[in-house]
Amino acid sequence: HQTYCLNWKEIHPDLVADVDAFLQRMSGSDVLAIDGPPKQLKPSSIKARKFSIRQMISGLHHQGHDMSKLTSLSQLLKIETAKKALGYHIDRAGGKSTSQIGGLAQVLVLIGRYHCKIPEAHLRDLVTLRNRLHVRHKGLAPTNREKLSQFRDEKNIISLLMFPQDVYERLRRKNRLLAKDTLLLEIALAVEFELMLPLRRMNLVKLVWGQHIRPVTHRGQKRFFVNIESHETKNGQAISAHLPEFATTLLEFWMERGRPNQMDGPTDYIFPGRLPDTHKSLDQFSRRFSKTLLKELGLHVHLHLMRHIGAFLYLGEKPGAYEVVRRVLGHAKLSGTINSYVGLEMDPAVDAFDTVILGIRDNIRSNTDGASLDD
Numbered sequence: 001h002q003t004y005c006l007n008w009k010e011i012h013p014d015l016v017a018d019v020d021a022f023l024q025r026m027s028g029s030d031v032l033a034i035d036g037p038p039k040q041l042k043p044s045s046i047k048a049r050k051f052s053i054r055q056m057i058s059g060l061h062h063q064g065h066d067m068s069k070l071t072s073l074s075q076l077l078k079i080e081t082a083k084k085a086l087g088y089h090i091d092r093a094g095g096k097s098t099s100q101i102g103g104l105a106q107v108l109v110l111i112g113r114y115h116c117k118i119p120e121a122h123l124r125d126l127v128t129l130r131n132r133l134h135v136r137h138k139g140l141a142p143t144n145r146e147k148l149s150q151f152r153d154e155k156n157i158i159s160l161l162m163f164p165q166d167v168y169e170r171l172r173r174k175n176r177l178l179a180k181d182t183l184l185l186e187i188a189l190a191v192e193f194e195l196m197l198p199l200r201r202m203n204l205v206k207l208v209w210g211q212h213i214r215p216v217t218h219r220g221q222k223r224f225f226v227n228i229e230s231h232e233t234k235n236g237q238a239i240s241a242h243l244p245e246f247a248t249t250l251l252e253f254w255m256e257r258g259r260p261n262q263m264d265g266p267t268d269y270i271f272p273g274r275l276p277d278t279h280k281s282l283d284q285f286s287r288r289f290s291k292t293l294l295k296e297l298g299l300h301v302h303l304h305l306m307r308h309i310g311a312f313l314y315l316g317e318k319p320g321a322y323e324v325v326r327r328v329l330g331h332a333k334l335s336g337t338i339n340s341y342v343g344l345e346m347d348p349a350v351d352a353f354d355t356v357i358l359g360i361r362d363n364i365r366s367n368t369d370g371a372s373l374d375d
Contacts, residue, residue: 004092005051005058006067014071019053022073022115037114042234044202052107059088074116079125082108086133097133099141105130139342140308147300148312148344157313159297164192168250177257185258186271187292189250190285194306196247197226198329200234201303205280207270209255218242224251237330308341315345319352 008016026049028040041049056076061067063084075081082105089101109126112118118126139145150156167188171181193204207213207226216225224247228239243251255270265276273280286303293301301309311325318324326337 004062005054006061008054010067011054011057012068012071015057015073018071018073019050022053022111023050025115026110035114035117037110044234049107049110052104053111055089056082056085056104056107059085063088073111074118077108077112077116077118077122077126079122079129082126082129086129097135099135102130102134105133139344140340144305144308147302147305148308150299150301151309151312152347156297156299160191160293160299160301160309161195163293163297164188164195164250165246168246168253172253177261179261182258182261183288184292184296185254186262187289189254189258190271190289190303191293191306192247192250194303195310196244197239197241198307198310199228199239200307200330201282201286203228203233203239204303205271205282205285206232207279209268209270211268213251213270216242221245222248224248233330235330235332237332239330311337311341312344315341316348319345319349 023046026037026041027043027046028036030036053073053076057067057070060070060076060081065081065084070076076085086101086104089104090097093101105126109123109130112123112126140148151160167184171177171185174181177185190204193199199207212228213224213226216223218225223242223245226239226241226243230236230238233239251270259270259272263272264274267277269277269279271280271285272278289303290301293299307329311329314325314328315321322334322337322341325331325341326334329337331337331340
C-alpha cells in the first residue's frame with residue numbers, strides 16, 4: 001500500500017477528468033482517431049498508467065505544490081513541474097533513478113505526445129528527461145535474481161516442486177475441509193499451475209471454467225485443456241496446452257471439494273472472489289500466496305516470480321534452450337526471453353563445458369599412459 005499517494009478525491013476534479021480523458025484516448029476505444037496511440041493499451045496497462053499519474057501528482061503535493069491550482073495534465077508537463085514531481089520519487093529512492101521512475105517519465109511523454117499535443121521542442125525535452133531516468137537491466141531485476149538464488153539449494157527446489165502434491169496428500173483423506181484447508185489448497189493449485197503452465201498473474205486469477213479450461217481426452221486419458229485467446233494476454237500470444245496428469249487431479253479435487261467452500265453464489269471462475277460472480281482480488285491473492293509459501297516452506301516467493309522459477313529450472317537442465325522458454329512464457333520475441341534470463345543457466349552451462357574439457361583431458365591421460373606402457 002503506497003501511503004504517500006493522494007486519494008483521487010483529494011485531487012482537483014478538473015484534473016481527474018483530464019486524466020480520465022487521457023486514459024480513454026490511450027485505450028484506443030475510438031478506432032478512427034488518427035491522432036491516437038498506434039496500439040491500444042490493455043485494461044491492466046490503463047490501470048498502471050493511472051496509478052503512475054497519481055504517483056506524480058502525489059509527489060508534487062509532498063514537494064509543497066499548491067494542489068488547488070493543478071487542474072490539467074498540461075501543467076504537469078511543464079519541465080520544472082515534471083522535475084519537481086519526479087524529484088520526489090528520486091529522493092525516496094536514495095537519489096537514484098529506478099525502473100519505476102523511468103516509467104513515470106515515460107507516462108509524461110505519452111501525455112505530451114497523444115493527449116496534450118505539446119510542441120516538438122517541449123516533447124524532445126521530456127524525451128531527454130525520460131532517457132536520463134531510464135534504467136536498463138541486463139537480465140532480471142536484482143531483487144528477482146536474489147530471490148532465485150534460493151533455488152541454487154536443491155532442498156528448496158524439492159520443497160517447492162513437491163508442495164502441491166504434499167498438500168493434496170494431506171487433505172484428500174479428510175472427510176471435510178476446513179476453511180484453512182481450502183485456502184491452503186487454493187495456493188497449492190496456483191503453485192501447480194505456475195510450475196506446469198506459467199501464466200501471468202491476471203490470467204491465472206481470471207481463469208473461467210468452460211471458457212479457459214475444459215475437460216478433454218488426451219492420449220487416452222482425461223486431461224484439462226487450457227485455452228486463453230490472444231486478446232486476453234499481455235503480449236497478444238494465445239495460450240493452448242493440456243495440463244499434466246497430477247495438475248488435472250489437483251484441479252478436479254479443487255473443483256469438487258475446495259472451490260465450493262469459497263463460492264458465494266454461482267460462478268464459473270476457478271478462483272472465486274468474495275463478491276458473487278467475481279474472481280479473486282489480484283493484490284490480495286498475491287499477498288496470501290507469498291505469505292503461505294513463506295509459512296509453509298520458508299521461501300520468499302511472489303506470484304510473478306513463479307514464471308522466473310520455471311525458466312530458471314528449465315534452463316538449468318537445458319542451457320541455452322530459450323525458444324522453449326519463450327513459447328511457454330508467451331514472450332513475443334526471443335530476444336526478450338534471452339535478455340531476461342541470460343546468465344541464469346551459467347552453472348549448468350559451465351558444468352556441461354567442464355565435462356567436455358575434462359573428457360578431453362582424460363583421453364589425453366589414457367593415451368599418454370598407454371603410450372608410456374608400450375614404450
